[in-house]
Amino acid sequence: MTETAGTNTAGGVTCRPRIVAFAGNPNTGKSTLFNAFTGLRQHTGNWPGKTVTVTRGRFRFRGVNYIAVDLPGTYSLLPNSPEERLAKDFIFSDLYDVVVVVTDATCLERNLALALQILEVTDKVVVCVNLIDEARxxxxxxxxxxxxxxxxxxxVATSARDGEGLPALMDAIESVITGRTATRPLKLKYTSEIEGQLRRIAGWLGPTGLVDGKLRxxxxxxxxxECDVLDVLRSSNRIVECLGKLDEGRRIRRECSVNAVSR
Amino acid sequence: MLAIGYYIGGEAMSILPLASLPVGREATVRYVSPDAPSYRRILDLGLVGGTKVKVIRSSPFGDPRAYLVRGAVVALRREDAQAIMVEVTDE
Amino acid sequence: MDFREEILRSAYETAERIAPSVVEGRATVPLCSWHERLDDIMTSAALGFPIMLVLLAGILWLTIRGANYPSDVLASGFSKLETFLAATLEHARAPGWLGSMLLYGIYRTTAWVVSVMLPPMAIFFPIFTLLENLGYLPRVAFNLDNLFKRVGAHGKQALTMCMGFGCNAAGVVSCRVIDCYRERLMAILTNNFIPCNGRFPLLIILATLFFGETTNVDGPTTNGPIRTAVVNARISPDGASVHSPAVITVAGLIIFGVLVTFFVSWFLARTFLRGVPSGFALEIPPYRLPQIGKILVKSLLDRTLIVLVRAVTIAAPAGAVVWILANTATSEAPGSPSLLSSAAALLEPIGRVLGMDGFILMGFLLGLPANEIVLPITLMGYLSAGTLIKVEGLQTLRLILVKQQGWTWTTALSVMLFSLLHYPCGTTLFTIWKETGSVKWTVLAAVIPLAVACTACFTFNQIVKLFL
Incomplete structure (x- = not known):
C-alpha cells in the first residue's frame, strides 16, 4: 500500500484528511481563529477581503492531516446573500467531518441562535466561545x-489572538471526529403549529431518504x-464548484474508500 | 398597526414605531412588518417579537440610527425602524 | 402567517434562555464605556466628517511621503540590474531586436510598475487593513448612509468604495456585501470613480511634480499660467520637505471622485436602475485593537503581493506590445513614423480638446489591461527611441514632461482627471462581467465613466481658457 500525499497514516490505516468547517456570525474573530489554525498554509481565491471567497487551509494535529474551511460569516441559516447561501449549502452538505461554530463571548445570545440552527442540521459540531479575553x-x-x-x-473557550484554548479546541475537534465524544445536540422546539407543518413537509420528503437533523x-x-436547499442535496456539485480545490479532499476520500475496499 | 397599538394598548404612546423612540430609550419589539425593506436581515439580527431594543445614537444626519439588540449594535434606516412596532418598557 | 419570524424567534428564545445561565458577570452592560465614548466622537454631527477627512488625508500623506524613498531605492536597484542584464544579453549574442524588446519593452515596463507601485501599496494596504480590523469602516458606512440614501444607493457602498482605493476589481467583488441587486449594481458601476492603487501612483507623481513645491518658477514653461507652472518639484533627499499642496491636490481629486460617484448613482437611480430603495441593516461591531504585526504580514502577503503579481503579469506582455508598436514603422521609407506615433497623431485632435495630447490618449488606451502602465506607455511614446526611459526618479520625469513635452499644470490636471474618471481597467471589467453575468452592465461600466471623464476634461479646459 503506497501512501499518497495529503493522506494520513494512523495505526497503519490510511485515511483521508479530515475536513473542519469554521462557521459563525461576522465579527466573531472567525478568520483570526482560522489563521491561528492554519498559519500561512492557506489558499484563497483572488482576494481575501475579509471573507469574500472561501479560504481553505491545512493543519496537522497528532499526526492527522486536516483541511480547514473558513465559511463566510452568516447570521442565520436562512440566507440573505450569495455568501450566506454558500455557508448554508456547506452546512447542509456532507463535505465536512465537523463544524466549528465560532461565537462571540461578549455577545453570546445572538451568536447562539446560529449555533442552535446548525445543531438542528448536524450533530458533528464543536462550539467555540471566542473572544474570551474581551469578555473577561x-x-x-x-x-x-x-x-x-x-x-x-x-x-471550548478560546482567545484566537493569543492562542488561548486552541489545543483544547483541536482536542474537541478530534474527539468529535473520532467519535470519542458522543454528541447529543439540543434540538429546537417550535410552536405546535410549526411542528405540525414540519411533520407534513417531512412526510413529503420521505422518498429522499433524509433522516434526523438533515430531514428536519x-x-x-x-x-x-428556501427551495434551493433541494438542489444542494441533489448534488453537491455547486459547493464543489465554489470550493475549487476542496474537490481534492473529495477525490482523496473516494480513493481511500476504493483502497479500503480493495484491501 | 399603529392605530391598533394606540387603542388596544390602553395608554397612548405605549406602542409606537421604533423610529419614533427617542435616543437613550428602551423598548420591546411587538411586531416586525414584512414590509420592512430589510425584513429578513432584521430578523436575522435577532429583532423578533419580544426582543428588547435600545436606541443608542443617531448618525450625523439623524438617520440611520444605532440600536442595541441582544448585546450587539445594529444600524437601521428610518424606513426599517418605521416597520418595527415596539412597546415602551423602561418607564 | 410568516414562518420565518416564528422559526427565528424560537431560535432566539432558546438562545435567550441559555445565554444568561452560562454567562456570569455584568451581562447587562454589554458595551465598554470607551467604545461608546469613542463612537460619540466618531459618529457625532460635528466631528464625524472632519475625522473621516483627516484620516483619509493622513493615510494619503503617509503613503505619498513614505513611498518616495523606497521608490528611489528600488528604481536605482532596477537601473543597476538593467546594466547587468544588458551585458548578459550581449554576452549571449541575442538578436538585437529581441534583446531590445526584452530589455526596453518588457523589463523597463515591469521595473517601472514595481518601483512605482510597490512602495505606496506596501504602505497603503497595511494601514487600510489596520483600519478595517479596528472596526472603523462600519462607522464610515453609518455616517455616510444618509447621503447614499438620498441618491438611492446603499450605505455599504461606502465600504466597497474604501476597498476600491486598494483595487477596483476587489472593490467590485466586495459589492457582494450589498444584498439588494439594484444597489449592488449601482456600487459596481460607480466603483471606478475611486482611484485604485494602480492609479494612485500617477496621481501622486503628477501632483508631486506639478503641485508639490511652489517655489522658483522657471522660465521655459510659461505657455501656461506662470503662478502654477511648477518646475522645481523635488523630492529632497533628506525627506524634510512637506508636499502639502500635492496632498491637497490628491485629496481634492478623491473628493471629486466621491462626488461623481454620488452624482452617477443618483443618475442611475433615475435611469437604468429605477426601483424601491432597500433598507439598511448593518451590525456595527465593537472596536478591536488589532494585532499589528500579524496584520502587516498578512496584508503584505495577501493584498500587496497579489495586486503586484497581477500588475506585473499584465505589465510585462503589455510592455512587449507597446515596444513592438513603437518600433514598427508604418512604411518602408526611412524615418517614417512608428505605429504608435501615427496612432497618436490620429488621436491628437481629441487629446487637445481634452487638454491632453495623442500620446497620452494612446497611453490610456493601451493601458486598459492595467492602469499603472498608462504613464510608462505615454513616456515610451514620447521618447523617439521607442523605449521606456530608464527609471531614474522624478527628476528625469520632470525633464521629459515639462521641458521636452511642454506639459503645464492644466495638462497635468487633465491627465489626473481623466485617470480618475476614465474607465475601469481590464481586470476590473472582467470582474464586473463575472459578477453581473451581463455584457450590458459591463459595457455601461466602461461607457458611463468614459462619458463622464470626457465631459469633465472638456469642461475643465474650457473654463481654464475662459478665465486665464
Missing amino acids: SKGLRVNTEALSRMLGVPT GVSVQLLCG
Whole structure:
C-alpha cells in the first residue's frame, strides 16, 4: 500500500484528511481563529477581503492531516446573500467531518441562535466561545461546561489572538471526529403549529431518504421558502464548484474508500 | 398597526414605531412588518417579537440610527425602524 | 402567517434562555464605556466628517511621503540590474531586436510598475487593513448612509468604495456585501470613480511634480499660467520637505471622485436602475485593537503581493506590445513614423480638446489591461527611441514632461482627471462581467465613466481658457 500525499497514516490505516468547517456570525474573530489554525498554509481565491471567497487551509494535529474551511460569516441559516447561501449549502452538505461554530463571548445570545440552527442540521459540531479575553475585560465569565451540557456538544473557550484554548479546541475537534465524544445536540422546539407543518413537509420528503437533523433542517428551510436547499442535496456539485480545490479532499476520500475496499 | 397599538394598548404612546423612540430609550419589539425593506436581515439580527431594543445614537444626519439588540449594535434606516412596532418598557 | 419570524424567534428564545445561565458577570452592560465614548466622537454631527477627512488625508500623506524613498531605492536597484542584464544579453549574442524588446519593452515596463507601485501599496494596504480590523469602516458606512440614501444607493457602498482605493476589481467583488441587486449594481458601476492603487501612483507623481513645491518658477514653461507652472518639484533627499499642496491636490481629486460617484448613482437611480430603495441593516461591531504585526504580514502577503503579481503579469506582455508598436514603422521609407506615433497623431485632435495630447490618449488606451502602465506607455511614446526611459526618479520625469513635452499644470490636471474618471481597467471589467453575468452592465461600466471623464476634461479646459 503506497501512501499518497495529503493522506494520513494512523495505526497503519490510511485515511483521508479530515475536513473542519469554521462557521459563525461576522465579527466573531472567525478568520483570526482560522489563521491561528492554519498559519500561512492557506489558499484563497483572488482576494481575501475579509471573507469574500472561501479560504481553505491545512493543519496537522497528532499526526492527522486536516483541511480547514473558513465559511463566510452568516447570521442565520436562512440566507440573505450569495455568501450566506454558500455557508448554508456547506452546512447542509456532507463535505465536512465537523463544524466549528465560532461565537462571540461578549455577545453570546445572538451568536447562539446560529449555533442552535446548525445543531438542528448536524450533530458533528464543536462550539467555540471566542473572544474570551474581551469578555473577561468586560467582567464576563462564560461557563463552558454548563454550555456544553445544555447544547449537548463540546464547547471550548478560546482567545484566537493569543492562542488561548486552541489545543483544547483541536482536542474537541478530534474527539468529535473520532467519535470519542458522543454528541447529543439540543434540538429546537417550535410552536405546535410549526411542528405540525414540519411533520407534513417531512412526510413529503420521505422518498429522499433524509433522516434526523438533515430531514428536519430541510423541512425548516422549505417552510421558510428556501427551495434551493433541494438542489444542494441533489448534488453537491455547486459547493464543489465554489470550493475549487476542496474537490481534492473529495477525490482523496473516494480513493481511500476504493483502497479500503480493495484491501 | 399603529392605530391598533394606540387603542388596544390602553395608554397612548405605549406602542409606537421604533423610529419614533427617542435616543437613550428602551423598548420591546411587538411586531416586525414584512414590509420592512430589510425584513429578513432584521430578523436575522435577532429583532423578533419580544426582543428588547435600545436606541443608542443617531448618525450625523439623524438617520440611520444605532440600536442595541441582544448585546450587539445594529444600524437601521428610518424606513426599517418605521416597520418595527415596539412597546415602551423602561418607564 | 410568516414562518420565518416564528422559526427565528424560537431560535432566539432558546438562545435567550441559555445565554444568561452560562454567562456570569455584568451581562447587562454589554458595551465598554470607551467604545461608546469613542463612537460619540466618531459618529457625532460635528466631528464625524472632519475625522473621516483627516484620516483619509493622513493615510494619503503617509503613503505619498513614505513611498518616495523606497521608490528611489528600488528604481536605482532596477537601473543597476538593467546594466547587468544588458551585458548578459550581449554576452549571449541575442538578436538585437529581441534583446531590445526584452530589455526596453518588457523589463523597463515591469521595473517601472514595481518601483512605482510597490512602495505606496506596501504602505497603503497595511494601514487600510489596520483600519478595517479596528472596526472603523462600519462607522464610515453609518455616517455616510444618509447621503447614499438620498441618491438611492446603499450605505455599504461606502465600504466597497474604501476597498476600491486598494483595487477596483476587489472593490467590485466586495459589492457582494450589498444584498439588494439594484444597489449592488449601482456600487459596481460607480466603483471606478475611486482611484485604485494602480492609479494612485500617477496621481501622486503628477501632483508631486506639478503641485508639490511652489517655489522658483522657471522660465521655459510659461505657455501656461506662470503662478502654477511648477518646475522645481523635488523630492529632497533628506525627506524634510512637506508636499502639502500635492496632498491637497490628491485629496481634492478623491473628493471629486466621491462626488461623481454620488452624482452617477443618483443618475442611475433615475435611469437604468429605477426601483424601491432597500433598507439598511448593518451590525456595527465593537472596536478591536488589532494585532499589528500579524496584520502587516498578512496584508503584505495577501493584498500587496497579489495586486503586484497581477500588475506585473499584465505589465510585462503589455510592455512587449507597446515596444513592438513603437518600433514598427508604418512604411518602408526611412524615418517614417512608428505605429504608435501615427496612432497618436490620429488621436491628437481629441487629446487637445481634452487638454491632453495623442500620446497620452494612446497611453490610456493601451493601458486598459492595467492602469499603472498608462504613464510608462505615454513616456515610451514620447521618447523617439521607442523605449521606456530608464527609471531614474522624478527628476528625469520632470525633464521629459515639462521641458521636452511642454506639459503645464492644466495638462497635468487633465491627465489626473481623466485617470480618475476614465474607465475601469481590464481586470476590473472582467470582474464586473463575472459578477453581473451581463455584457450590458459591463459595457455601461466602461461607457458611463468614459462619458463622464470626457465631459469633465472638456469642461475643465474650457473654463481654464475662459478665465486665464
